[in-house]
Amino acid sequence: MNEKPIVSIGFPVYNGERYLRLALDSLLAQDHPSFEIVLSNNGSTDSTDAICTAYARQDPRIHYLSSSMNRGAAWNFNHVVNNARGKYFMWAAHDDIWRADCLSLYSNALDRDARAVLVYCRAQPIGSEGQSIGPPYSGFANDSPSSRARFRRVLEHWELHAAIYGMFRIEALKRTRLLLSCVSADVILIAEVALQGTTIELAESCSMKRIPDPGVAYRTRAEQLQYLNPLLTMKRPRRFLGFFVTLEAVKALTHARLDWFDIAPHTGDAAIAYLRHRASIDLKEEIHRVLAVRQPRVLKFVRAMKRWWKPASGA
Numbered sequence: 001m002n003e004k005p006i007v008s009i010g011f012p013v014y015n016g017e018r019y020l021r022l023a024l025d026s027l028l029a030q031d032h033p034s035f036e037i038v039l040s041n042n043g044s045t046d047s048t049d050a051i052c053t054a055y056a057r058q059d060p061r062i063h064y065l066s067s068s069m070n071r072g073a074a075w076n077f078n079h080v081v082n083n084a085r086g087k088y089f090m091w092a093a094h095d096d097i098w099r100a101d102c103l104s105l106y107s108n109a110l111d112r113d114a115r116a117v118l119v120y121c122r123a124q125p126i127g128s129e130g131q132s133i134g135p136p137y138s139g140f141a142n143d144s145p146s147s148r149a150r151f152r153r154v155l156e157h158w159e160l161h162a163a164i165y166g167m168f169r170i171e172a173l174k175r176t177r178l179l180l181s182c183v184s185a186d187v188i189l190i191a192e193v194a195l196q197g198t199t200i201e202l203a204e205s206c207s208m209k210r211i212p213d214p215g216v217a218y219r220t221r222a223e224q225l226q227y228l229n230p231l232l233t234m235k236r237p238r239r240f241l242g243f244f245v246t247l248e249a250v251k252a253l254t255h256a257r258l259d260w261f262d263i264a265p266h267t268g269d270a271a272i273a274y275l276r277h278r279a280s281i282d283l284k285e286e287i288h289r290v291l292a293v294r295q296p297r298v299l300k301f302v303r304a305m306k307r308w309w310k311p312a313s314g315a
Contacts, residue, residue, distance in 0.1 A: 003034075004085050004086070005034045005035050005036040005061075005085060005086045006032070006033075006034040006035065006086055006087050006088060006107060007032060007034065007035040007036070007086045007087070007088045007089070007090065007103050007106075007107055007167070008035070008036050008038055008084030008085060008086030008088070008089045008090075008170065009027055009035060009036065009037045009038065009089075009090050009091075009092050009103075010038050010040075010077070010080030010081055010084055010089060010090070010091045010092065011023075011024075011027070011037050011038060011039045011040065011080065011091075011092045011094065012040050012042060012073065012076035012077050012079070012080055012091070012094075013039070013040065013041055013042065013044065013048055013052070013076075013094040014041070014042040014043065014044050014048070014070060014073070014076065015044045015045060015046045015048060016044070016046075016048050016094035016095065017044075017046040017047045017048050017051060018095070019094060019095035019210065020048060020051050020052075020094050021051060022095075022097060023092065023093070023094050023095060023096060023097065024037070024039075024051075024055050024062075026096075026097045026098050027092060027098060028055075028059060028061070029100050030098070030100055030101075030102065030103045030104070031100050031101055031103075031104055032103035032104045032107065035061065035086070035103055036061050036062075036063055036084075036085065036086060037061055037062045037063065037092075038063050038065065038080040038083050038084050039052055039055070039056065039062050039063065039064045039065065039080075040065040040066070040067070040076050040079050040080050040083075041064070041065070041066045041067065042067050042070050042071060042072075042073070042075070042076040043067050043068060043069040043070035043071070044070075049066060052064055052066070063083065065079065065080075065083060067079075070230055071229075071230075071231065072181065072227070072228050072229035072230050072231065072232075073179075073227050073228050073229075074179045074180065074181045074185060074228040074229050075181075075229065077091060077178070077179045078178040078179055081170075081173060081174065081178060084170060086170060087169070087170060088106070088107050088110060088167050088168065088169060088170060089167065089168045089169075089170040089173055090103070090106065090165070090166065090167040090168070091164065091165055092165070093165065093209075093210070095210040095212075096165070096207060096208060096209055096210055097126070097130070097207070097208040097210075098206065098207045098208070099204075099205075099206040099207065101206060102121070102206040102207055103167075105121070105202060105204060105206050106119050106121075106166065106167035106202075106206075107167065109200050109202060110167065110169060110200075113198070113200060115143075115145070115197050115198045116143075116169075116197055116198045116199065116200045117168060117169045117172035117173075117193055117196050117197030117198065117199070118163060118166050118167070118168050118169075118172075118190075118193055118197070118198075118199040118200070119166050119167050119199070119200040119201075119202065120140045120162075120163040120165065120166030120167075120199065120200070120201060120202070121166075121201070121202040121203075121204050121205060121206045121207055122136035122137060122138045122140075122201065122202065122203065122204070122205050123136060123137045123162070123165070123205065123207045123208065123209040124136045124137075124205040124207070124208045124209065125137065125208075125209050125210075125211050126208045126209065126210050126211065127210070127211055128210070128211075128213050130208075133211055136205045137162055137209065138201065139157075139159070139160075139201070140160055140162065140163040140166070140199060140201045141199060141200065141201035142154065142160060142163075142194055142198060142199040143198040143199065143200065144198070145198075147194070147195050147196075147262075147266075148265055148266055148269055150194035150195070150198065150199075151191060151194050151195055151249070151266055151269065151270070152269040152270070152272075152273055153194070154187065154190050154191040154194050154249075155191060155245075155246060155249060155269075155270055155273035155274070155277075156273045156276070156277055158184070158187050158245075160187075160190055160199075161184070161186040161187045161189075161190050162209075163190060163199055163201075164186045164189060164190060165207070165209070166199070168193070169197070172193060172196045172197060173193070175196060175256070176189055176192040176193060176252070176255070177189075177192065177252065177255055179228075180248065181225075181228050181229035181232060182225070182228070182244070182248070183221045183224050183225060183228075183241060184241065184245045185228060187245055187249075188245060188248045188249055188252065191249040191252060192249075192252040192255070192256065195252065195253070195256045195258070195266075196256070221241070239282075239285075239286060239289070240282045240285075240286065241278075241282065241285075242274055242277075242278025242279065242281055242282045243274060243278070243279075243282055245278075246270050246271070246273070246274040246278065249270055250266075250267050250270050253266050253267065
């Protein structure tokens with residue numbers, strides 16, 4: 001594999017034995033003439049290592065990396081980027097499936113549009129047995145010529161984070177901070193990418209996104225943090241999540257080396273997006289948290305007052 005590939009597929013995996021072969025077979029069947037798979041096993045405890053080793057021996061397009069311990073999804077996702085050699089880059093989830101022309105459609109779209117730094121399709125959600133579940137995901141396009149408009153759109157529409165599984169121009173991706181070890185790290189990353197160029201949405205459904213079975217997905221913020229980085233010492237998930245994500249997105253403006261005349265209006269847009277779309281959610285979550293903590297005390301106080309305040313009999 002001395003010749004530099006056009007496309008690098010970053011394939012981070014941890015305990016993915018159930019769907020791993022299906023995903024790898026789907027990627028190896030791509031009709032694109034020049035691609036590599038950077039396959040990184042993050043300390044799996046099932047048969048993932050054996051499967052990866054066997055596939056890497058059979059196909060020279062696979063570059064297999066293995067860690068002896070689980071360093072978390074954020075580290076693994078970033079690790080495959082840092083080891084990629086292609087002009088274009090795509091993360092691949094171990095339980096997804098791709099149409100044979102997916103890489104070609106993505107790379108051709110980026111070839112045609114110099115402004116675009118990311119392309120994604122209308123991915124079809126599927127269940128554990130591969131059955132279609134509902135209509136394809138859509139609405140990922142972020143193609144305004146204005147970086148302010150693109151940046152604001154991400155902060156107003158967090159669902160755009162799903163485009164993280166599209167194809168990037170790798171130089172644009174590497175100019176970001178990649179995935180941070182925090183909740184909603186994918187939203188922050190897509191906001192950083194939006195500063196650099198547009199996102200294209202293809203009308204085709206050339207990828208199938210598997211929906212985790214009930215009880216398997218990371219549903220709480222604490223579980224998400226553990227998934228992203230099990231080495232974190234933070235014991236409580238961050239409060240006021242919307243404000244934190246907005247703040248991290250604003251920090252990205254400095255990382256992107258924008259000058260002050262650009263940073264100021266982008267920051268103003270971020271503040272407006274937060275006040276319009278996230279501030280009320282943060283406030284409601286904090287009220288619920290406080291009530292949950294104080295409810296036993298409040299109930300105890302109410303019961304005490306009821307015992308004390310009793311109307312005179314016959315009144």
